[in-house]
Amino acid sequence: MVRATLVKQRNESLTVKDERTGKVYSIPITENSIPATAFKKIVAPRKGGEREEDETERGLRVLDKGFLNTAVIRSEITYIDGEAGVLRYRGYPIEQLAVNSSYLECAYLLIYGSLPTRTQFRTFENEVMHHSIMHHDSEELYSSFRYDSHPMAILTSAFAALGSNHADANPSLAGQNLYTRGTPESLAVMDKQIFRLLGKATTMAAMAYRVRQGRAFVTPPVGLSYTGSFLYQMDHLGEEGYKPNPVLERALDVLFLVHADHELNASCTTVLQTGSSLVDPYSAIAAGCASLYGPLHGGANEAVIRMLISIGSPDNVPQFLEQVKRKESVLSGFGHRVYRTSDPRSFIVRKTADEVFAITGKDPLLETAMRLHDEAMKDDYFVSRKLAPNVDFWSGLIYRAMGFPLDFFPVLFAVPRVAGWLAHWRQMMLQEGGVKIWRPRQIYVGPEVREFVPIEQRKDESKSPREKPTEVYHSGQSRRYWLAEYKGKERAKL
Ligand SMILES: CC(C)(COP(=O)(O)OP(=O)(O)OC[C@H]1O[C@@H](n2cnc3c(N)ncnc32)[C@H](O)[C@@H]1OP(=O)(O)O)[C@@H](O)C(=O)NCCC(=O)NCCS
Incomplete structure (x- = not known):
């Protein structure tokens, strides 16, 4: 057994004593972090009975299931203080940005590090908005999906497929160091893909929306804002002079702004993990999109509404909370890996919800949501675990009030x-x-290592149903099929 004594010293290092060997190691502390590789130098002789797979003589390993306390990158982009409920993009508090900025301006800020000047913004906006048109061939991809396909499945596929149009952007074809050189030519290739991905994200999402409505695709408009163009592409039915409702356009922009980044969440980590093989950015973004699709991440806003519908009315809230406390249900839209208090975005979204409801009318689920929120916030189960509303608790109600289908909510997060x-x-x-x-x-x-056994000599070694394939039901096969007889098959007895 390893018993290490950890002592923080003044000279910004950590002294670790390995009780197995008596050896003392000094591990440097930089930016309040220690390099995990330093532990690799801590070796001990393998004792009798110890598994060779533990690799004791090859250095100590650091186990962190689910990245609970592992930093994988140094970043200048987003800062979250989960205890204080603080979120800043490049140093700017999210509350200030939500009031004074726009989604596209924040996209510039996140990507390039500072708020753009008017000229810089005009150029950036122009590039993004002029990279919004999809190749005509891509319409076939959308049309090949079944009418009831989840739009996140469509969007994920669309991002991956988009990469196939741009061989010049693929490091496998155009050179491994295409994006890592940092030269003006390399930066230009990189920024072109950024413009394309931002510009086409709304087009692809709107196409996923339209294909399920059975609507013909539209060409992205000229002269509208980023969210205005998105609304046009979903809703335009051929009228002249279409203009989206300004309150809804701004509300969607605020929602886009607060969803623009959240440091190393599951999907961002997936993008970086995938991108670390130097794959093209389209594939990396498709991987991020797939990760975001899960109910513990971007699917939570959809899960909140399904939960509110299943609760039925404010009167059923206490009963539902008892189920949650018995671990039979989860309170979707509550809890966060980083925040130990209310997610600061949830206040912005709550305020935006009121602005939207003022023109769309209140969602009948709002009463249930408010009762759920108020009861949970004073219940010891949630208080003691520091579980508070996250961004998804209110956002789904806005999307619903705006008339988006439930399964489109994660798309409104992914874009x-x-x-x-x-x-x-x-x-x-x-x-x-x-x-x-x-x-x-x-x-x-x-x-541990074992000898191969020929099939004739094998015995069933499975000790539980988990250790062999499960028998599955074949829904596509009817009784008629089973009762038929053909060469090499006897008639089945049902
Ligand atoms: C976001 C989430 C995945 C974070 O998970 P995590 O950091 O691994 O937190 P844990 O699962 O360790 O939770 C700690 C405790 O709180 C409980 N808990 C966490 N979130 C809960 C929720 N939403 N409802 C009920 N209980 C919850 C856990 O059961 C656990 O209880 P225990 O100590 O009795 O075992 C989790 O809070 C969750 O599933 N929330 C609902 C989904 C959601 O809204 N996701 C969107 C995130 S932006």
Whole structure:
């Protein structure tokens, strides 16, 4: 057993004593962090009975299931103080940005590091908005999906497919160091893909929306804002002089702004993990999109509404909270890996909800949501675990009031998050020392080495149903099929 004594010293180092060997190691502390590789130098002789797979003589390993306390990159983009409920993009508090800025301006800020001047913004906006048109061939991809396909499945596929149109942007074809050189030519290639991805994100999301409505695709408009163009592309039915409702356009922009980045969440980490193999940015963004789709991440806003519908009315809230406390249900839209208090974005979204409801009318689920919020915030189960509303608790109600279908909610999260993903991807590509492939370690606890056994001599070794494939039901096969007889098959007895 390892018993290490950790002592923080004045000279910014950590003294670690390995009780197995009596050896003392000094590990430097920089920016209040220690390099995990320093632990690799802590070795001990293998004792009798110790598994060779523990690799004791090859250095201590650091186990952190689910990245609970592992930093994987140095970043200048977003800061979160989870205890105080603080969120800042490049140093600017989210509350100030939500009032004074716009989504596209924040995208610039996140990606390039400072708020743009008027001229810089005009050029950036112009590039993004003029990279919004999709190749006509891509319409076939959208049309090949079934009418009831989840739009996140469509969007994820669309991002991956988009990369196939741009061979010049693919490091596998155009050179491994396409994005890591940092030269003006390399930066130009990188920024062109950024413009394309930001510009086409709304077009692709709107196409996923239209294909399910059975509507013909439209060409992205000229002269509208980023969210105005998105609304046009979803809603335009051929009328002349279409203009989206300004309150809804601004509300969507605020929602986009607060969803633009959230440092190393699951999807951003996936983008970086995928990007670390130097794959093209389209594939990396598609991977991020797939990660965001999960109910613990970008799917939570959809889960909140399903939960509110299932609760039914404010009167059923106490009963539902009892179920949550018995661990039979989860209170979707509450809790966060980083925030130990209310998510600062939740206040902005709550205020935006009131502005939207003022023109769309209140959602009938709002009463249930408010009762749920108020009861949970004073219940010891949630208080003691520091569980408070996150951004998803209120956002779903706004999307519903605006008339978006439930399964479109994660799309409304993924589209703005493209800016954050790209900011982190760009930063990693240009980081000092180049890109190192992200290759974590594991603690191997499986069987020790064993001899291959020929099939005739094997016995069933499975000890539980988990250790062999489960028998599955074949829904596509009817009784008629089973009762039929053909060469090589006897008639089945049902
Ligand atoms: C976001 C989330 C995945 C974070 O998970 P995490 O950091 O791994 O937190 P844990 O699962 O360790 O939770 C700690 C405790 O709080 C409980 N808990 C966390 N979130 C909860 C929730 N939403 N409802 C009920 N209980 C919850 C856990 O059961 C656990 O209880 P225990 O100590 O009795 O075992 C989690 O809070 C969650 O599932 N929330 C609902 C989904 C959601 O809204 N996601 C959007 C995030 S922006």
